[in-house]
Amino acid sequence: MLVERDIVLGNLVAAIDAAENGQGGIVIISGSAGLGKTSVLEALRDLASERCDIFWGGCDALFTPRPLGPLHDMRPAFESGLSALLDSSAAPHKIFESIIDEIAHRKKAVLVVVEDVHWADHATLDFLKFLGRRIAQLRAVLLISYRDDEVDAEHPLNQVLGELPQSRVNRIMLSPLSQKGVEALGEGHGADLSHIFEVTGGNPFFVTELLANEGNTRQDIPASVREAVNARLNRLPSSERVFLETLSIVPGAVGTRFLHKMFDDASGDIVAACVRKKLLSQDKEQKIRFRHELARLATLSRLSASQQKLIHAKTLETLLQLTPEPALDWIVHHAAGALAGSVVLEYAPKAARQAASVGSHREAAAHYATALKFVDEADPPLAAQLYQNWAYEAGLALRIDNEVLEARRHAISLWRALDRPEKVGENLRWLSRLHWYRGESARASHFADEAVRVLETAAPSAERAMAYSLRSQLHMLNSRMEQAISWGRRALTLAEEFDNIEARIHALNNVGFAMVFQDQPDGVDALLESLSLAHDHQFHEHAARVYTNLSEHAVDFRKFTLAEEYISRGIAFDSEHDLDAWIHYLVGILARLRLEQGRLHNAEAVAKGVLGLKRLTLLMRLPALTVLARVRMRFGCQSADALLSEVLENAISTDEVQYVIPARLALVENAWLTERKDEAIIQLDALGKIAPQSFHKWNRGEFAVWALRFGHDVPREFFLNLPDPFALELADDISGAADAWAALNAPYSAALTLMQVNGGDGEKSLAAALKILLPMEAGRTIEKARALARKFNVAGKMPRGQRGPYGSAREHVLGFTKKEQEVFALIAAGATNIEIAEKLSRSKRTIEHHVSAVLAKMNVGNRMEAIVRSQNEPWLLGREQGQTNRLDRNA
Numbered sequence: 001m002l003v004e005r006d007i008v009l010g011n012l013v014a015a016i017d018a019a020e021n022g023q024g025g026i027v028i029i030s031g032s033a034g035l036g037k038t039s040v041l042e043a044l045r046d047l048a049s050e051r052c053d054i055f056w057g058g059c060d061a062l063f064t065p066r067p068l069g070p071l072h073d074m075r076p077a078f079e080s081g082l083s084a085l086l087d088s089s090a091a092p093h094k095i096f097e098s099i100i101d102e103i104a105h106r107k108k109a110v111l112v113v114v115e116d117v118h119w120a121d122h123a124t125l126d127f128l129k130f131l132g133r134r135i136a137q138l139r140a141v142l143l144i145s146y147r148d149d150e151v152d153a154e155h156p157l158n159q160v161l162g163e164l165p166q167s168r169v170n171r172i173m174l175s176p177l178s179q180k181g182v183e184a185l186g187e188g189h190g191a192d193l194s195h196i197f198e199v200t201g202g203n204p205f206f207v208t209e210l211l212a213n214e215g216n217t218r219q220d221i222p223a224s225v226r227e228a229v230n231a232r233l234n235r236l237p238s239s240e241r242v243f244l245e246t247l248s249i250v251p252g253a254v255g256t257r258f259l260h261k262m263f264d265d266a267s268g269d270i271v272a273a274c275v276r277k278k279l280l281s282q283d284k285e286q287k288i289r290f291r292h293e294l295a296r297l298a299t300l301s302r303l304s305a306s307q308q309k310l311i312h313a314k315t316l317e318t319l320l321q322l323t324p325e326p327a328l329d330w331i332v333h334h335a336a337g338a339l340a341g342s343v344v345l346e347y348a349p350k351a352a353r354q355a356a357s358v359g360s361h362r363e364a365a366a367h368y369a370t371a372l373k374f375v376d377e378a379d380p381p382l383a384a385q386l387y388q389n390w391a392y393e394a395g396l397a398l399r400i401d402n403e404v405l406e407a408r409r410h411a412i413s414l415w416r417a418l419d420r421p422e423k424v425g426e427n428l429r430w431l432s433r434l435h436w437y438r439g440e441s442a443r444a445s446h447f448a449d450e451a452v453r454v455l456e457t458a459a460p461s462a463e464r465a466m467a468y469s470l471r472s473q474l475h476m477l478n479s480r481m482e483q484a485i486s487w488g489r490r491a492l493t494l495a496e497e498f499d500n501i502e503a504r505i506h507a508l509n510n511v512g513f514a515m516v517f518q519d520q521p522d523g524v525d526a527l528l529e530s531l532s533l534a535h536d537h538q539f540h541e542h543a544a545r546v547y548t549n550l551s552e553h554a555v556d557f558r559k560f561t562l563a564e565e566y567i568s569r570g571i572a573f574d575s576e577h578d579l580d581a582w583i584h585y586l587v588g589i590l591a592r593l594r595l596e597q598g599r600l601h602n603a604e605a606v607a608k609g610v611l612g613l614k615r616l617t618l619l620m621r622l623p624a625l626t627v628l629a630r631v632r633m634r635f636g637c638q639s640a641d642a643l644l645s646e647v648l649e650n651a652i653s654t655d656e657v658q659y660v661i662p663a664r665l666a667l668v669e670n671a672w673l674t675e676r677k678d679e680a681i682i683q684l685d686a687l688g689k690i691a692p693q694s695f696h697k698w699n700r701g702e703f704a705v706w707a708l709r710f711g712h713d714v715p716r717e718f719f720l721n722l723p724d725p726f727a728l729e730l731a732d733d734i735s736g737a738a739d740a741w742a743a744l745n746a747p748y749s750a751a752l753t754l755m756q757v758n759g760g761d762g763e764k765s766l767a768a769a770l771k772i773l774l775p776m777e778a779g780r781t782i783e784k785a786r787a788l789a790r791k792f793n794v795a796g797k798m799p800r801g802q803r804g805p806y807g808s809a810r811e812h813v814l815g816f817t818k819k820e821q822e823v824f825a826l827i828a829a830g831a832t833n834i835e836i837a838e839k840l841s842r843s844k845r846t847i848e849h850h851v852s853a854v855l856a857k858m859n860v861g862n863r864m865e866a867i868v869r870s871q872n873e874p875w876l877l878g879r880e881q882g883q884t885n886r887l888d889r890n891a
Contacts, residue, residue, distance in 0.1 A: 037145040065121035156362070247290075249308060253289040371390075391408045473506070479695070554566060824870070
């Protein structure tokens with residue numbers, strides 16, 4: 001009997017109605033244990049079974065969750081091809097895309113139910129995010145339930161829920177029953193319902209258990225639900241009671257094969273009796289489970305630790321006798337409970353590898369951690385491998401603490417004792433990577449050198465190739481490009497010898513970026529080869545890294561057409577594959593492109609969008625933060641000084657000059673704009689202490705002209721082989737330098753150059769600079785230009801301020817027209833072409849042209865990918881970028 005849930009069911013039915021009309025959505029039901037989440041879902045299933053195809057799965061309370069457990073539960077509803085992908089532990093992205101495709105081709109709307117996601121594994125959480133971000137384009141409802149009292153601020157589910165498209169989310173928090181609800185539920189029981197309401201707080205499960213305790217009176221009501229469950233169990237025949245106590249050791253549903261092996265032939269009658277008495281529930285596949293997890297836990301609590309161990313052992317024995325063998329996760333769960341070390345050591349690594357294959361790295365680490373509890377029973381090679389594998393999986397799950405480092409050291413010690421230098425070198429290489437992720441550059445270099453030293457004492461190997469490539473990468477990140485190229489080429493030689501495609505991809509990326517840094521055109525070819533191989537072999541994160549490096553190079557070297565292409569392609573690729581960590585960094589590069597193009601409001605909108613996201617690492621934030629600081633500086637905001645100082649502090653903390661050089665150059669510009677020469681000299685002195693080869697030629701040129709502008713001496717090496725705009729200014733050809741900047745579509749830099757005059761052509765140059773700067777609303781730079789005009793006594797001849805924003809500031813970040821922005825906003829809302837045509841009073845053919853233009857400018861293949869990008873980049877939606885972030889100039 002479902003009481004006081006009519007409104008909730010109405011909302012759920014409304015979501016299905018919308019899905020049938022092409023408006024997919026997400027419903028999240030939360031509440032503490034016992035509030036009736038499952039009862040609501042089952043009532044919905046009864047209501048929707050004729051209207052919808054239903055995919056139903058749940059997460060179980062295993063010690064370590066089963067990877068993609070809910071999808072395995074859904075298998076009966078899937079087509080055979082999808083089941084085959086699950087059987088083969090295919091890449092998660094292929095499984096997820098197959099599910100999307102299957103939902104899209106169903107004739108009916110689809111209801112996807114995933115219960116108890118507070119117990120979900122990492123891969124299942126990825127699935128929820130993947131489907132949720134694409135739900136708007138599907139005739140489907142994603143229905144998620146979880147216990148909110150099990151999910152704290154650090155729980156990974158919180159991040160997933162926050163990353164779902166909130167415009168598509170309907171959150172329902174179940175409340176306890178009112179006293180009237182309890183009275184309705186208990187009608188006819190003859191119990192003191194007021195007292196039951198008082199002691200249960202209206203929790204439906206608690207109420208039901210107390211009502212089931214026969215002969216309830218005020219005096220007879222147990223003090224707790226555990227006692228209520230015990231009271232019910234004590235009244236059962238001993239065969240049923242022992243059966244339930246034994247079954248309570250299993251935290252999920254069990255099938256008939258297991259029951260027949262575990263219990264005698266009478267189990268069928270016992271199951272029927274317990275289902276009839278509503279102690280167990282049975283699904284369409286004849287699987288049984290406790291009616292509620294709280295009832296299972298209350299039953300389990302009757303057993304002592306020694307009894308639980310014995311039942312775990314019996315359960316394990318039964319599982320190992322089944323053919324085909326059940327899920328590895330179940331075997332590990334019961335082997336650990338039975339303290340069966342040899343079984344854990346055999347099966348936990350298998351379960352870990354299976355979890356890792358579908359992207360559940362947190363669960364893989366948990367399985368290895370279970371095995372490590374029995375490491376004293378393992379022989380040295382297995383023990384070393386367990387430490388190594390646990391550290392790897394824990395590191396992938398973004399756990400990079402001292403315990404992970406210590407596990408690597410344990411592995412190194414064991415491999416040394418076993419005289420396995422290739423294994424020692426591999427773990428030293430990972431120690432280097434871990435220290436680099438922690439921002440400990442010196443220790444990262446130390447362990448990289450040690451890895452190379454150890455591996456060079458052994459025969460050439462694929463491990464040595466990766467160690468060489470890591471050494472190359474660390475040199476590249478610290479702008480030591482000659483060394484990066486040298487080590488990278490050594491890695492490429494070994495990668496070819498051992499046919500190690502990943503090492504080749506990794507090394508080509510390092511070498512290619514180092515070469516383009518040195519302005520060697522062949523470097524782009526190396527990067528493109530790395531990108532092609534990464535695509536061909538499904539190394540998505542390596543591909544993301546190439547897109548980032550190509551984009552950064554193109555912006556650094558003012559190749560704006562190339563930058564537009566690869567930033568757009570990279571963001572689309574990262575969005576398609578849910579590579580959020582890479583997206584945010586790359587979007588920061590897009591913000592810098594707009595900054596260099598003089599589109600200050602665009603740059604600010606994008607940078608603020610990135611910085612407004614939660615849970616970003618320092619490196620994910622830094623490009624956007626740098627752009628925001630420079631924009632605020634040019635606008636003349638009070639926050640600029642603090643932001644610029646924050647950028648420098650963060651850049652120094654990375655210990656990488658690629659971030660330090662731009663941060664100091666920004667402070668030099670700020671000092672010039674605000675007439676603080678002493679501060680500029682401090683930064684110029686610091687820059688002069690960095691080796692010239694650590695600058696690429698555009699940074700070197702910027703440093704050289706600022707030194708000239710402040711009359712500051714710098715070593716001659718900084719003036720060699722500079723790009724034309726800098727070389728011309730250094731040759732005192734201000735007009736030619738400004739024209740060179742204009743030809744590159746870098747108007748702000750052109751204006752800044754025009755301001756470097758000393759009388760003579762001051763009137764003409766400053767007027768030209770102001771014509772560029774006024775529409776940008778670059779307030780502080782405009783003030784500087786007017787101050788110079790006053791200095792040269794030509795202030796009265798300068799152009800006056802213009803009303804309205806700069807043309808490019810009004811442009812959309814991706815170049816959408818006003819009509820395309822309207823169309824994109826409706827695409828993001830899930831509207832069809834016909835609906836957009838009706839909304840905008842345009843023909844279907846016209847809307848088709850607008851949609852095609854939007855998709856092309858976003859570099860995506862379909863509307864679903866466009867919607868995903870809109871969720872990652874909310875600043876793309878619906879408002880003119882020049883108007884969205886109009887600043888309070890005192891901010």
